[in-house]
Amino acid sequence: MDAVQITSDGDEYDFSADELQYKARLEEFVNSADFREKKELYRTKKYKDTDEHRIMRQYEKLLNSADIRLYYETKNSALLKEYLDFKSNPESLNLKDLSISEVSAKIDKLKLFEQSKEYKNYTQYHDSLAIREFEELKKKISEPEFQQSNAFWANPDRWETTPEYRLEQRYLALVGEKISTGRRRNKTSIFKKYNSVKLTFYERFDWLKLEDSRWSPGFHSGNSRLIGNYSFTNEHQSNNNGQNVAVSEGVLTIHTVELPNRSLAWDVQKGFVEKDFKCTSDVIQTSATFKQKYGVFSAKVRCSGTLHHALWLSGDRKLPHVNIFHFNGSKITIGNANQHKIDGVEITGISENRYYIYTLEWTPRALIWYVNNVEVYRTNENVPHEALYIGINSFIPSKMEPTFGKFEVEWIKVFDVRE
Incomplete structure (x- = not known):
């Protein structure tokens, strides 16, 4: 504090x-x-x-x-x-x-x-x-x-x-x-329209062990069968129950490494099965400790490797799913998946290897994304109206080649805002 x-x-x-x-x-x-x-x-x-x-x-x-x-x-x-x-x-x-x-x-x-x-x-x-x-x-x-x-x-x-x-x-x-x-009070245009701005979540990664933090490894779901650490049969990496998460000098890193292993995986048709994977990575989320409906969600991140890295918001069901930041192995994207529709945009002109601040402004009427406080996209469609938690993960779809990479997060801030 x-x-x-x-x-x-x-x-x-x-x-x-x-x-x-x-x-x-x-x-x-x-x-x-x-x-x-x-x-x-x-x-x-x-x-x-x-x-x-x-x-x-x-x-x-x-x-x-x-x-x-x-x-x-x-x-x-x-x-x-x-x-x-x-x-x-x-x-x-x-x-x-x-x-x-x-x-x-x-x-x-x-x-x-x-x-x-x-x-x-x-x-x-x-x-x-x-x-x-x-x-x-x-x-x-x-x-x-x-x-x-x-x-x-x-x-x-x-x-x-x-x-x-x-x-x-x-x-x-x-x-x-x-x-x-x-x-320092944020004087950017994002906050000028609001009469009340309250910091509700500030993760500065001042811990060393995941168990000492507010993050839990694995996935969350309203279906109790789908809570916990597992992977998917259509991916190359097994999620490693937090073992691939590290914090050093105030920066969180999810490491994706090439390491053959056998682990639990979810198959849409068969349910949970044992599968041989070629890599390990991780997923962490705050479903047990922090959820919020509406507000400003901001994070300073960068990544490397030709694989997927994402920082997102989700709830008890598969949808809604809002990507504050998503790198798909070649391009940076942001967007909202809700009611079986993906509404978003690719971000060009910046490198995933450099730190940028990615921000989502979520109101009852709109979702607005910013990069370094510059608006890059907005939508009024399928705006979520339920409290969502924060998730971070790296993954390799089976259509991509197994590889290694890093996803680094320097900080995450969430504000409750009132007009």
């Missing part, structure tokens, strides 16, 4: 009796031991030391367990249902209507399933402590109270979101003191 510096302008103020009484109550409040302790706690406590962080990390650990994923895949399969129905009631297969060879094939199929890795894993985990813990954690993190508390503690600037902070500012205003947060 930026240091708050207080300087007095030296002016004397005359207060009415009511104002003096109110000022005295505020002065007593902001100087109380309870206020000072709370302020110190909110400003210094690290997210990694909270119960919320522990709960989220344990949930993600279980969620990304290959055995637990396999358990739920098997649990929801038609083959398990057929097998269990047959065990409880052999007549459920309607064998009398089948030929001898068909009966033999059905019985053999169920015997093979009984000896399979899938069924053995199912019996090991069914009603186990691990599954009960996972279900309890899944219920816990879906509760609005937990989501609010988790978002609060994950925010390093949490103190400035509290009622106590606002009362402190009111007290300082009453006694004629000026507050400087150390931040």
Whole structure:
């Protein structure tokens, strides 16, 4: 959190009796031991030391367990249902209507399933402590109270979101003191039209371990089966559960490297399958800690390599999906995919290898993109009207050659703006 510096302008103020009484109550409040302790706690406590962080990390650990994923895949399969129905009631297969060879094939199929890795894993985990813990954690993190508390503690600037902070500012205003947060106010035309501009998210990558940050590895979805770390069968890289994410000197880097491996992948027709990949990369997102509807979203980024790099906004469903920045291996693009329509533009005249500031201004009426505060595109079609989280990833579609590259993000800022 930026240091708050207080300087007095030296002016004397005359207060009415009511104002003096109110000022005295505020002065007593902001100087109380309870206020000072709370302020110190909110400003210094690290997210990694909270119960919320522990709960989220344990949930993600279980969620990304290959055995637990396999358990739920098997649990929801038609083959398990057929097998269990047959065990409880052999007549459920309607064998009398089948030929001898068909009966033999059905019985053999169920015997093979009984000896399979899938069924053995199912019996090991069914009603186990691990599954009960996972279900309890899944219920816990879906509760609005937990989501609010988790978002609060994950925010390093949490103190400035509290009622106590606002009362402190009111007290300082009453006694004629000026507050400087150390931040330069953005005077660009993007903000001039707004009466109120509030910084709601500032990621300056002052952490070293992903687990100490507000970012989670893997994908988020409203479909619980599609939450966690996995890749896609139509891509060359496996996502590496945050292992390809690094922070150095305040810059986040997602590394894509050529490294043959076998990992979990989603196939639209088959569901989750094991696949051999030629590269590794990563995806991270803030679904558990930060979402916002409307505002100004800005990031300073650059990238390298003939592969895809993207910084985007998304929600519980596949759409909407808004690209604040997207490099497709040859060109920089921005745009909005919603209702099966992609609305965007290619950006020419700048290099993906150099840092530029990419900004999205999102209002109830329009989406407007800027590069270094110069407007490059706007649309009034398919504007999202739901809170979205931030995502960052690199990937290599199967139609491209396997390769390596880097996606670097120096900072991300989000503002809530009001006209």
